[in-house]
Amino acid sequence: YCQDMMEQRIAEGVDTSLDFAVRIIMDSDLTDLRYLYQYGEYISVNETGVAEFLNRLSEEQINNMARTYTEGYRIGFINGRKDITKKKSVNIRYNLGFERMVRAAIIQFREMGLEPVIYRHATHAVNKRGTARIGFTGGNPNPQFDYDHRQDQALFMDSDFVQRKLRSMQNAYETYKNQAAVHGGPACIETFGEEPFSPVTTPEAWALTETQQKLQVELDNESGQIVNRYIKGDERSFTIIAYPVPEIGADFPEIFEEIVKINTLDYKLYERIQQTIIETLDTCQWVEIKGKDDNETDLIIHLHELDDIKKQTNFENCVADVNIPVGEVFTSPVLAGTGGILHVKKVYLNGLQFKDLRLVFDCGQVIDYSCANFETEEENRAYIEDNILHHHPKIPMGEFAIGTNTTAYMAAEKYGIADKLPILIAEKMGPHFAVGDTCYSWAEDTPVFNPDGREIIARDNEISILRKEDISLAYYGCHTDITIPYEELGSIRVIDEDGEGVSIIENGRFVLQGTEELNIPFDR
Template sequence: MNDELMQERFSLMRERIGEIRKEELVREPYRDFFRKTGDFILEICRIHDRIREGWLEKASMEELKENNHKMYEDILPEHYEESYGNPACAQKILGRDFGQLLSFLYTEVRGMIVFAYEDRLFDMTVAMELFVQIYNLFEDPELSSKDVKDAIYWYVSDYSDEMAGHRVREGVDPSLDFAVRIICESDLTDLRYLYKYGEYVTENERAMAAFLNTLTEEEIQAMARTYTEGYRIGFIQGRKDITKKKTVNIRFQLGFERMVKAAIEQFREMGLAPVIYRSAVHSVNKKQAHRIGYYGAIPNQQFDYDHKDDAALYLDHEFVQRKLRVLQVAYEQVKELANTHGGPACIETFGETPFAPVAKKEACALSAHQQKLQVSYDNEAGQIVNRYIKGEERSFTIIAYPVKEIGENFEEIFRETVKINTLDNKLYEKIQQNIIEAL
């Protein structure tokens, strides 16, 4: 679909949602849900307008902080008990039949935040259309939960081509460079850049970025070199030819941009272009609560946990078969890019405050049959991926650093971690071997 038609669809939905907040066609308690969620959608649309006008470049740090907090405040722990994103709250207010379904809708709509920042009009529009479609269903007092569930099912199924297909492409295509441009074109000494992604940003990310800015260029290059050399050596040790590869997937958490920028330059010297994609936002692309890709602070881990099995609303045999077909077609369309993809290079962290999830009966849960379907899908999807990104030809590397949350000795621990990470490879191998033998 061309941009003009998509803009028209988007504008129509925006106008319609503006009308919804004035209407009283839907009875309470559902009217409150649609008004509040509609207000959120309209606010994201306004932010999208401002971003298109260049607001991110002109806004002060305080403005950016305030806006960032406002976008995520409803699901933060201090507000979560009263949020429609909380399935327990949603069921309490909206009832057993519709609470779970509308909590899913609310969660899917929240994905509009990052799509507004990336200017992905299709993804914003289809979420708005689902919202309006379900609102229209609620105008009928005889509505059944099956009607709403069917709307969700066909939304996920019908748009899986675009959603899952785009997810495949962004995993191997360096031209999808939203994050790369932020990293390579921003002034990383100006921490306002952290707010260009649309991710949630806290003191952790700001502190990490600020701390890396205190390191010398030589120190940053050494950190990046350890990381990139670890990737290159992985190919050598695995007796794999890195010269066949053209791209590397860089995964990191916000705040590490200065190191990532240096790593991008070093990978390019190896002939590898960076592929950097965001952790999944659409339900159809998520892998429970796991975040694969780049991401900022997690606003509320309980929110992620509560929605880890939302696929229970649509996972059946037909959907599994459709998603596998979509995956096959998507990889076939990017087969040359996939064939020259080298695999992931991950920057991980440690020292975060431990999280103890609360299992809620109101949250979606996969049935025994659905669990088998999920395992079957994962197995077959893995085989498809391996046909295009051959396991015997790709490699990976992982390096880890502490975060601010680790405590007041953060900087000291970080520097000591750098010392360990930058040990001579042969010395490190010897130490590792001694540990193995001792165990």
């Protein structure tokens, strides 16, 4: 059934006539919460609670929430110098309960000439990828069950299946090539606040063998190439925004309002401050990051050499477009010379908790790793291999960034929700490092410019550039951000050729002249 399942899955992603969810959103009486059960998804207090909460907001508030989201998508095309007028569809992904906001967003997208495509998250092992839920989804009554069954494809994964799935995928995209060519990419509404989940190892759960892991890497690589041929990376964009759910606690209404404020912070203010940071970073080729107290982070990051500092930069000035909210400057490091230890005492990645996570880098690649989730080293290493390395024997640092959103950080401290925030917000709350592909994967040849007109030249590293010789060697199909919170951060300094440093952050506070306003939330 692989051919049938792949064709259905790909059609759902690009064919606007498959409007099952759209009709529920646009035609239902959203004040009658029975509409939620029309999806056939599990409905928890989070879904009903969000729907009830949004029903208490004014039409203006709902439209403003939707406008932040849809404008982020539109501006992503503008900043990427891509033509949104060539696109006819947008993939909306959301958790049930947000229909009132999604309805407003659909109307706004239609004003841009974009029709929605909305599909259910994958439920069968042929289409699933680990524990990820991509598409529309209800609640999750049993995260441990999903974790136990994340590798059920081990039951049938072999080279014949891989080739059959790739052929099926190619055939399906060929069938829907016209719809795929005008698809603009995803617009995602993420949620957070669910009770943190730390999985346990179940011996009976299926797991990929070493041979199957290599086949999975091959499958991911080849399927990425197929998708990019039909939905071209240098022509598509995306946006992501996140909101809390009632499970976050009794302060849910206050936290929701706080997140709305964070999602609509003054991007001009952040653009100016972040430009100051970028101008300092661009004066050197090395950045040193150190932890403090019992955080053992000690990293050196090698930056690309700039030929003309008046026209070129290494760092993108990230304001509120594709990654909402505002608050980071990021780059793709040079792998040679990048190395050291990345250590975080506790972090949540894709909904999974990692305790005492350590990654050791040499020449920009992870060469050793450990955590303290399980009793044995073998279990801990397998946990990292499954959920961070994705079974690659080595994986590079695809991104280095400095988060500047101290407002979000202090809101997390005030409400005690730091462990529940999604990476979308958490990555803005300190320096972060992504392992896997660069931020520009599949679109490295498309020029990208900052608001000051300078071109970001750090779109490639030594691995992604291999696409020009053998594309199968260039991509990993993953990008996992790991953030060091401000309270664990000792310093971030740019280092010149003489070993002298200029500090951007010391003891978790911004000290670079021109960035002092970022400390105001700390002082409050």
